[in-house]
Amino acid sequence: MSKCLICANRVPNGKQYHPKCLQKLFDSKEKPVLEVNLDQLNELAKKSVQQRVTVPGVQTKLSLEVDRKTDSADKLTIVGLWGRYILKPPSSKWPELPANEHCTMMLAETAGIETVPYGLIHLGSGELAYITKRIDRDDKGNKFAMEDMCQLTGRLTEDKYKGSHEQIAKTVKQFSANPLFDLTRFYELVLFSYLTGNGDMHLKNFSLFNDPNVGWKLAPGYDLLNTRLVIPEEKDPEELALTLTGKKSNFNPDSFHDFGLSIGLNSKQIQNINQKLLGKQDIFKQTIEKSYLSNGMKERYRNVLMKRIENLA
Numbered sequence: 001m002s003k004c005l006i007c008a009n010r011v012p013n014g015k016q017y018h019p020k021c022l023q024k025l026f027d028s029k030e031k032p033v034l035e036v037n038l039d040q041l042n043e044l045a046k047k048s049v050q051q052r053v054t055v056p057g058v059q060t061k062l063s064l065e066v067d068r069k070t071d072s073a074d075k076l077t078i079v080g081l082w083g084r085y086i087l088k089p090p091s092s093k094w095p096e097l098p099a100n101e102h103c104t105m106m107l108a109e110t111a112g113i114e115t116v117p118y119g120l121i122h123l124g125s126g127e128l129a130y131i132t133k134r135i136d137r138d139d140k141g142n143k144f145a146m147e148d149m150c151q152l153t154g155r156l157t158e159d160k161y162k163g164s165h166e167q168i169a170k171t172v173k174q175f176s177a178n179p180l181f182d183l184t185r186f187y188e189l190v191l192f193s194y195l196t197g198n199g200d201m202h203l204k205n206f207s208l209f210n211d212p213n214v215g216w217k218l219a220p221g222y223d224l225l226n227t228r229l230v231i232p233e234e235k236d237p238e239e240l241a242l243t244l245t246g247k248k249s250n251f252n253p254d255s256f257h258d259f260g261l262s263i264g265l266n267s268k269q270i271q272n273i274n275q276k277l278l279g280k281q282d283i284f285k286q287t288i289e290k291s292y293l294s295n296g297m298k299e300r301y302r303n304v305l306m307k308r309i310e311n312l313a
Helices: 019-026 038-051 097-110 165-175 179-195 253-262 267-278 281-290 295-312
Strands: 062-067 075-078 085-088 118-122 128-133 146-148 207-211 215-218
Touching (some): 019 128, 085 097, 097 118, 165 179, 165 253, 179 253, 179 295, 281 295
Antiparallel strands (some): 062 085, 085 128
16 A cells, blocks of 8 residues: 555555645645755765754754756755755664654644644655755745744753743743734644653744734744654653743643643633543544554554553543
C-alpha cells in the first residue's frame, strides 16, 4: 500500500502524494524534484554553519526555494536564509526525527490546531526528510511580519528557555488583534505539547504573525515534535521547556486549570478544551498508526500520549 507523504492516507500505487496535498504545500499539483542526497546535505549544513546562513535552531535546517520550470518538472534548490521552504534532513544522532515531526503535526491537525503547511519528501539518496512552507513569505518573495517570543519579550536567542507560558500569554494579550481567541488557541497548543511529549517548545517556537486580513495573531503551530522519543526521562525529566504555574514537570489537572485561569480563560472554556483533546484517544492512535514512524516508535509514541492523557483525565 502506498501512502501520501503529506496526509499519510492511501494513494494509488506508484504515487507519493495526492494532488490536493501537493497544491497545499507546493502551490502545484505536480511533485517538485529534490535531487540532493544526504551526504551533500550534511556537507552543505557544515558549510552553512560556518558561514552562518543556516536557519536558526539546534536541528539541521536548510532553506529551499522552488525553481519553476516551463519545460520540465519544478525543482527544489537550496538557497540562503530566505527561501519559502525549510528542509530538515534525518539525523544520525536522533532517530526518525522527520517522521516524528510529521506525525506530531498530523496529530495537531487531528486535534483541530492550525499548523503551517508540512510534509515529507524523499532525498535523492532515498531517505525521508521533513519539509515545511514558511508562512512569512509569499510566492513573490515578499516578507510578512512574524515575530517569535524571544523577539517580542526582548530576549536573546540563547535565553529561549528562560521564560514562562504566563509571560507568553501577556505578550499575546498585548499585541493580538483578537486576544481571547488567541489565548484559547495558545492554551490548546500548550496542552497539546504536553500530551505529545514535547519538551522543546521554547520562546522561539511560539510566534505572532501579522496576517494581512486580520492583523496580529498567534502563528499556526510549527516545530512540533515528541522529544520524549529521543531524550528519555532519566536524562531530562522536564516535561515542558518553559515554566507553567512555576514548574516544568509533575503536572496534574489542577496545573492546567490554574494556568488557564491565570491567562484569562474561564473554567468552562478550559473544560471544553481539555475534553476535546483528552477525548481524541482513538483518532490519535489511528493517526500514529498511519504515520511513517517505525512500529517500535509508534508504540513508544502511543505510550507517552496515553500516559499523559491518563494523568490529566
